[in-house]
Every structure is written in structure tokens, then in C-alpha cells.
Amino acid sequence: MRINKVFKKVFTLVSVSLLSFTSMANMYDLVIENGRVIDPETGLDAVRNLGITAGKISAVTTEQLSGSHVINAQGKIVSPGFIDMHAHGQDILSGRVQAYDGVTTALELEGGMLPVSDYYDAAAREGRPINYGASVNWGNARIATMLNVEPVADIDWFLAAFSQPDWQFKIANKQQLNKIEQLVAQGLDQGGLGIGILMGYAPGTGYKEFFAMNKLAASRGVPTFTHARYLSMLEPRSSFQGINEIIAAASGTGAHTHIVHLNSISLRDIATIGDMIETARSQGLRITTEAYPYGAGATGIGAAMFRGDRWRERTGGISARNFDVDGKRLTEEEFDQFQSKQPNTKTIVHFLEEDNSMDMQFLEQSLLFPEGVIASDGGDWRFDGASVSQETWPLPDKAWSHPRSAGTYAKFIGTFVRDKAKISLIEAIKRVSFGPAKLLQDAVPQMKYKGRIQVGADADIVIFDLDEIRDRATYVRPAQLSQGIEHVIVNGTLLIEYGQIDLSVLPGQPIRNPIKNEPTSS
Secondary structure: HHHHHHHHHHHHHHHHHOOOOOOOOEEOOOEEEEEEEEOOOOOEEEEEEEEEEEEEEEEOOOOOOOEEEEEOOOOOOOEEEEEEEEEEOOHHHHHHHHHHEEEEEEEEEEEEEOHHHHHHHEEEEEEEOOOEEEEEEEEHHHHHHHHHHOOOOOOHHHHHHHHHOHHHOOOHHHHHHHHHHHHHHHHHHOOOEEEOHHHHOOOOOOOOHHHHHHHHHHHHHEEEEEEEOOOOOOOOOOOOOOHHHHHHHHHHOOEEEOOOOOOHHOOOOHHHHHHHHHHHHHOOOOOEEEEOOOOEEEOOOOHHOOOOHHHHHHHHOHHHHHEOOOOOOOHHHHHHHHHHHHHOOOOEEEEOOOHHHHHHHHHHHHHHHOOOOOOOEOOOOOEEEEOOOOOOOOOOOOEOOOOOOHHHHHHHHHHHHHHOOOOHHHHHHEEEEEEEHHHOOOHHHHHOOOOOOOOOOOOOEEEEEOOOEEEEOOOOOOOOOEOOOOEEEEEEEEEEEEEEEOOOOOOOOOOOOOOOOOOOOO
């Protein structure tokens, strides 16, 4: 009898230990329960529980899960984190603002950076709240070559070059073209995600040079991200011609060519341009597009597209009143002063009127273009002409930027899914998450694990209330954060919880291609 009692006691202790071990084995770092989970790749749209371990999604199930931290997402949408392919604001402050808009990865692909290693080194040293990465900046390579200066991986350095016409309008000779190619190839060797070609800012560039950049991209298996050469509805030198040049490069080189901000570059010619793009796609060319849900763009006031013969007529008859600096519409005198004395001044340009029904139709055609993605083209934050310190928080009420820097994604989902019912929720989420990931994944292996709610995917997740999600940023008061996005998780770390950002964490990781020919330390 005594032996049996001892055996039973030992058996009970072993059983309890095994149960405890099993419970610990299934203890996740973070559990999200009862949310409406949407995964665009698989088509999942159902209530599920998620388990997250070591920065990865490790369970997607209807079963109850245990975790060190649990979020009850009942009645909320659980989505892959939003991926912005066109984010000029590459600092800590811009990342935190975008996180409130649901963005977990912000890439600078239109402009890019050069030197690429300088950009990644600085970001790693400072830390970032969301994932980051960049293409190679062809514009910087051209400026450095044509003006015989060293490039700086900073958008303000690029804008400052607007006062120098040589790089914008001169054809590169053979030696200069070789140097430009060398600098861009070096950027790809340093992990650049493709080639950013701001052709619209250097419209005098030779066609052979543009072709050469696409040929280089094709040889490396990466895309080009191109701001088309012209911004005009008049021929010659029309937006139609600029897009046609991109399509020709795709055909002649086999490159994957991505057309940035289709909504602005097309002006009011989206139907004709869209038809041309779809015809080219049907013939097997890989041409992708993006758009943002605003009728105004932003750039440097001295850009080449706002200079030269008949530029006002070419851009649809815009005047100084279409330009906005620090929230104020300009007079003709102010516009002329900025162009002559401060051409690098950032300005908002209203090219479509959002309260005009016909203009809104043009905008919607771009936003809903087949297989298109949403990208903000947002920038950094300024006050009295100077950048707001990236360590600043909260965002100062009088800080200035284009409202798309704060509200693109909430505006797209809140307006076009909920309010106007122009697109389904799962298709909208695809355009802001899985769509960009799929577009990039052949060239950027890390993107195979982004934009998905699947076991093994990176735990970049957004939880939002579909009834409440909306943008609050306006042209007059852009420094207003989006609302309705309650939780933002970046690589398994809670960055925003119940609407409150954790300033002590910087969980963003670099999105970067493998580095080649890395110098050895001595």
C-alpha cells in the first residue's frame, strides 16, 4: 500500500510538471485574440487568435492561446502592417507619425539615397520606430557627377541643387555617364533596393542615360522607381510621353519599372495613360503603379517642372495661388521670390481640386487602378522653414508638411472603404500591405515575410476600428494624427498600445539587400 501511495504521489508530481511544461511551451510573447483577421494573400477574413514569438507570427488559430501579454481585439480589424514604398520622411519623428497611420515599414524608393551605406549606418545608429530602407538615388549620382561634388544622403542636399541647372538640363558625356553608372552600381552593392529615378527633376537628361539605368536595374534583378520626365497635358513633352518612355525602357531592357504617384503625374489624362499601361502589361511587361488619396502634391518650389516655356499652361493653367508654403497660399510676387532666392523651399501644389466632382473621378481612377498600391509620398516635418528635431514628441501643432505625411492610409480606408464603398476592405488592405510586399519580394527577399498574417511572417501588425479610422490632417492643420488605429506592432514589439505610443522602443529594422564587396576592417 505504501508503495502505491508513493507511486501515486510521484505520478501526480510528474503529471503536474508535464502540464506546466506544456503550458510554458505554448506561452507566446504576445497574443491577439478575438480579432477579425485579414490576410490578403490567402483570402482569410475571419475571427482568429494570433500568437507572436520572437518577432514572428507563430500561431493563427481558432483555439485559445496563452501569452505574456494579451490584447483583446474583439470587434476590431487585425491587418498586416501597412507598407509605404514612397516615404521621404526617414527620421524618428516621421516614423512615429506614420505609425499612427498604420505604417510599419516606410521605404524611400522614388528618390532613394546615396551614399546608401551612409543612410543605413545613420538609421541603425539612431534607431527607428518602424522598418526602413531605400533605393539608390540616381539624382544624387547625377548631381555629384555633373557638379563635381560628393553626394550626401539627405533630401535637403538634393533640393539645394535646384539652383544649379547643369545637372537638370545637360546631356552627360560618355565619361560622365560612366561615372553616374558607377555610383549607382556602388549603391546597389551597398544594399540599395532598386534605382530611384527622379527624371521629372532633370528633364534634360539624355534618353540613353535613362535607358542605361533601367538596363543596370534589369541586370541586377531590381526595379526602377521613376518620377516621369514631364508634368504636362500639352504635347510635345507631355505626361503621356513621359510614361511612354518608362514603358519603352521596360520593353527594351526587361526591367521591372514602377511609376510613382500615378494620380499626380497623369494630371487629368489618367484614362489615356492608364489604357497605355494596361496594354503594355497585357504584352508581358512588368509595370507597376502607386497613388495617394490627395489632389495636391509637394516638392521644391524651384523644380524644373515649374520653370521654362509655357510651364503654367502645360500643367493645366495653375498659378501662384496653387502653391502653398507653411500653410499659406502664395501671391505671384511671393512665388517669384521663392523661385529666385529659395528654390529649395518645400511647397504643396494643388493640381486637382478635391471638391470638384470631375477632379475626384480622376483621382479615384488612379487610386483604384488595377493592381496598384497606395504610397504616401509623405515628407518630414518643418516649422518656420527648419526641420523639427526628430526627437520631438508630441508632434508640434504648428509643424508643417503635406497632410499625406500623417493621414494617407487612414484616409484611404476610412473614405474609400467605409464612407464611399468604392473598394472592399480586403482589397484595400491588399493595396497597403501585401500588394507592396509582393511587388518588391522578387528583388528584396525580406519582403516575402511582410504584408501577411501567416505563421512564419514577421509580426508587423495593425489593429484598427473600421468605424473610427479616419485622417485628421488637413492642408491648413497637417500636424494632426490619424485616429482609429489602436495598436501597432513592429517586429513583435508593441509600438502603439490603446492609442499610446511607447517612446522607449525603436523596433524598426533595416530592409536592405545583401551587401557586396564589403570592405574588411583593418
